[in-house]
Amino acid sequence: MVGDRQQSLKWHxxxxxxxxxxxxxxxxxxxxxxxxxxxxxxxxxAGCEYPxxxxxxxxxxxxxxxNTLDKHDNRYKLRVRTDRHFYTQPADLPRFFExxxxxxxxxxxxRTKLAADDGDSILWADREIxxxxxxxxxxxxxxxxxxxYLRGQIAAQPVLGVFYTREAxxxxxxxxxxxxxxxxxxxxxxxxxxxxxREMWWPVNPGGVILEIKFTNVYPFWVSDMLRRLExxxxxxxxxxxxxxxxxxxxx
Numbered sequence: 001m002v003g004d005r006q007q008s009l010k011w012h013x014x015x016x017x018x019x020x021x022x023x024x025x026x027x028x029x030x031x032x033x034x035x036x037x038x039x040x041x042x043x044x045x046a047g048c049e050y051p052x053x054x055x056x057x058x059x060x061x062x063x064x065x066x067n068t069l070d071k072h073d074n075r076y077k078l079r080v081r082t083d084r085h086f087y088t089q090p091a092d093l094p095r096f097f098e099x100x101x102x103x104x105x106x107x108x109x110x111r112t113k114l115a116a117d118d119g120d121s122i123l124w125a126d127r128e129i130x131x132x133x134x135x136x137x138x139x140x141x142x143x144x145x146x147x148x149y150l151r152g153q154i155a156a157q158p159v160l161g162v163f164y165t166r167e168a169x170x171x172x173x174x175x176x177x178x179x180x181x182x183x184x185x186x187x188x189x190x191x192x193x194x195x196x197x198r199e200m201w202w203p204v205n206p207g208g209v210i211l212e213i214k215f216t217n218v219y220p221f222w223v224s225d226m227l228r229r230l231e232x233x234x235x236x237x238x239x240x241x242x243x244x245x246x247x248x249x250x251x252x
Contacts, residue, residue: 039168095119161188
């Protein structure tokens with residue numbers, strides 16, 4: 001079990017986002033199945049889809065949300081991710097603590113895997129929690145400390161849940177091209193566990209399917225050919241922003 005806990009990763013990639021129609025999304029799927037295998041989290045029998053829930057943390061004045069809207073050159077998000085609804089999933093499913101930084105067009109991500117009970121304790125904590133005596137390695141402890149430090153700088157707390165289903169494909173070449181299609185977007189409000197641990201979800205319409213293309217340096221020719229043939233144009237789209245607007249959260 002301890003070995004399974006020791007999963008902390010850092011990586012950087014370029015990222016491009018698009019908002020497309022369902023017709024275009026179906027065509028993108030056909031392209032991807034010719035060139036890329038399904039993501040390891042998705043089964044072909046399930047349409048290469050799987051659910052994702054992210055709980056975003058932010059300050060009372062929504063510092064991180066405002067930085068995204070203002071397109072700060074060096075900005076970040078703090079979130080805790082799992083693959084089902086937060087309070088109704090099996091208790092043994094892990095939590096993934098993520099710091100997602102964006103510098104220009106390059107995304108840097110730190111991802112740390114914690115057991116559910118430890119993850120929930122840290123998510124709702126008002127102070128730093130040590131993990132050294134819980135079987136985690138030094139790298140995981142360091143990543144959690146970085147998360148806690150950034151959180152403490154702005155006194156961030158959980159503010160919004162974002163739930164959606166993801167269709168995903170990822171190559172195994174050096175460029176590690178990854179293409180995802182996100183649908184069924186919902187925003188959610190979560191109570192603290194001591195308040196009953198309730199979660200309520202509402203659908204929000206982003207205006208289409210959210211297409212994301214991630215790559216290390218350049219994406220393959222077939223991807224640029226696909227975008228040209230399907231007349232897909234790049235645009236800024238952020239699920240945290242869309243769901244905040246749907247929830248009526250004020251940041252000004």
